[in-house]
Amino acid sequence: MGNEAIGLGALAAGVRVVTGYPGTPSSEILPTVSERNSGNIHVEWSVNEKVALEVAAGAAVAGARSMVTMKQVGLNVAADPLMSLAYLGVKGGMVVVVADDPGPISSQTEQDTRTFALFSKLPVFDPASPEEAYEMIIDAFELSERFGTPVLFRPTTRVCHGNAPVKLRETLAAAPESLRFKKDSRWVIFPRLSYENHIKMEQRLPVIAEEFSSYRFNSLSGEGRLGLVTQGISSGYVGEALTILGDLGQPLPAHKLLRVATPHPFPKRLALDFFDGLDRVLVIEELDPFIERELQRLAGEQQLSVTVLGKASGHIQVAGENTVAAVTQAIAGFFGVPFVPAASSPIGATMLVEAPELPGRPPVLCAGCSHRSAFIAVKRSMRKRRAIFSGDIGCYTLGNAKPLDMVDTCLCMGAGITMAQGLHVVEPNALHFAFIGDSTFFHSGITGIINAVYNRTPIVVVVLDNATTAMTGLQPHPGTGDTMMGWVSQKVDIAAVLRAIGVKHVEKCDPLKLEESMAAVVRAADATADGVAALIFESPCIHVAPPAPSYIVDAEACECKECIIRLGCPAILSVNGKAVIDETLCFGCDLCAQICMFDAISPFSLLSAKPLSPKPPSATP
Amino acid sequence: MKANIVIAGVGGQGTVLAGKLVARAAMDAGLAVRTSETIGMAQRGGSVVSHVRISDGPIASPLMPQGAADTLLGFEPGEAVRCLPYLRPGGTVVVNAHTVAPVAAALTHTEYSGPAMIDYLGKCGGRLVVIDGDAICAEVGSAKVLNVALIGAAAAAGALGLTLEQIEEALRKSLRPKLVDMNIQALHAGARAAGQAAPQELQKETQ
Structure with missing residues (x-):
């Protein structure tokens, strides 16, 4: 899993302190480290993301390599220390892993941590796969330590929860034997220091951008007057789309392909190489039109006559996850080649006509919750x-x-x-x-x-x-x-x-x-x-407590259906007008038995001891 | 060799582990694998979908486009129908016959018929293998082996590009030792059920 790759990469980089607060899709990174901890790494679930980031920062100013993990909305909680730490800097490499959630699948917002990197003036890495995540987090530690700045690391859900074989490095970085915090006024943030460090940050960003232009996971290939740009998991969709369009048998126009794995500071020299000879560019990315804006800004700055298309121009959806189908459609339109999506293929057409109606199935509280x-x-x-x-x-x-x-x-x-x-x-x-x-x-x-x-x-x-x-x-x-x-x-x-x-x-x-x-x-x-x-x-969660015996409904006595109408319990079904309990789902919480007005529900083992005749409704219906 | 597998079910049915087992077996066979699964909020009784892509060459994306799946593993007939657009023409559907009614289906009159869903799958898919997952779970003595039974059925139907032996090995490597025997039993029960279901399918295809 991508999250495991990130944890394993941090181990390979010699991380000493790992903190975090759980949040989908980031939650599996920290346990990956703790499961392999020989005892010399401090791993903690902190009470919140702000605390987690500050604990990691304390270790980093003392020279230890530290990592903090959270989801994108967690970064809002941790924004205060992160913004200041960007000015203060670190001594040991410090990587702030923030998992974004396009969709959103399990989140309140579709915010983009790349934009947060721009705002906080911090470098950010954006891996496209579990394999890359493993290698890139090691690079992130190295960059952080070399430039004395915290570094953001931003995977998205499909990288975090995607699985692929990952080749692990054989030798791991050794953690320094003994570290000691060196007292220095550089660790005390004051307006004067912030002013001076602000200048250093602005001077540093173009240096890192230049380095990023030759970074191994940023890639530029192809030739032509058309250009595609992509990032993260969308790189995979673009690869898939180009194969699909190529398999249709008609020649695709010559084009360049740029993949940006380090969106901030933007790898300007690489982007200028990309722009060379191009008329039109399509940017395929998720969440904010981050690369799109950077390219538009660069084209403006260089006064290039190139058209940059993407979210703002309506060529790529502004919200939600990209899909292979949507990306294929967008590239086909950009290339001017015909493409019939699968939904209108023969099998799709059959379904549109005859498909039986399906109810939605949103998540619910578990049976027995x-x-x-x-x-x-x-x-x-x-x-x-x-x-x-x-x-x-x-x-x-x-x-x-x-x-x-x-x-x-x-x-x-x-x-x-x-x-x-x-x-x-x-x-x-x-x-x-x-x-x-x-x-x-x-x-x-x-x-x-x-x-x-x-x-x-x-x-x-x-x-x-x-x-x-x-x-x-x-x-x-x-x-x-x-x-x-x-x-x-x-x-x-x-x-x-x-x-x-x-x-x-x-x-x-x-x-x-x-x-x-x-x-x-x-x-x-x-x-x-x-x-x-x-x-x-x-009352403990059913996932941490042992189940009680399941319950059963006496069909003869079942009259009120209060359990079905009031509870929304996944274990209770309505069959021929009677409540029926699915014993494989029932956790034995007893709630349905307590609200049944006819005393028709009882623990399975007690059924034979129960009276089978209905009793009158109780005073509390 | 290429196999695209979509796994559709309801949160809690064991779809994530099913994807991991197939991926494990493919990796052990020296193949490239990419998978993507639903974790988090949707796990709580909601619709869940996993994509498993296996190939002897590089795989670009963990998610496949619609119309690309060779095999659809349906843990529940309604969820199989929901994911049917992923199936390629002529692909195989392996589905458990037992429905999981959405919560409050009785309140909102959104109950649906399992046989109607399976009938529809039969009309659209190239090949349909229906297995009685409940019966296998009862036979093995655990409601939690549905995932492995479905994998057994799919492997026996030749829909995974993996042998039962390769899956057995993945079970041994992935599960706690005390669960291995029970799951191997479920794997073979699923395989036998697929063998019994096959003649029916031939009949259906010739109609």
């Missing part, structure tokens, strides 16, 4: 009150789907807690619930809660503590206590943190016990009369 129970408890107890539910980033964002429909807002990590405060200002008579997961609580929830306590904004903070970072692959965090070094640390207790920052009403509750949970929700809601109230729903 304790978040479902927590949402149901809040929903049921707030049925007659005006309540607004601010969500956050994690599996529980999936609580937005019907029938739960329990996420009214979602913005970014930690924002549920703070947006609820703004919503309260506008609607002071409503109840404002902010749902936050355990890992997100530590990441960026605590400061927001302090803000609510300080500004006397009464919200209900609902911590959905499932004892792991579930969405990104079950990473540990301060509340779980286990670390990437194999130690078990002192667990940081969420309830104690809440009490310490001044939350007066703090209650813990097992969300799988519905009646008790509903009573706890009402108590927390009422406690907002006295300020911020917190309710901690504690």
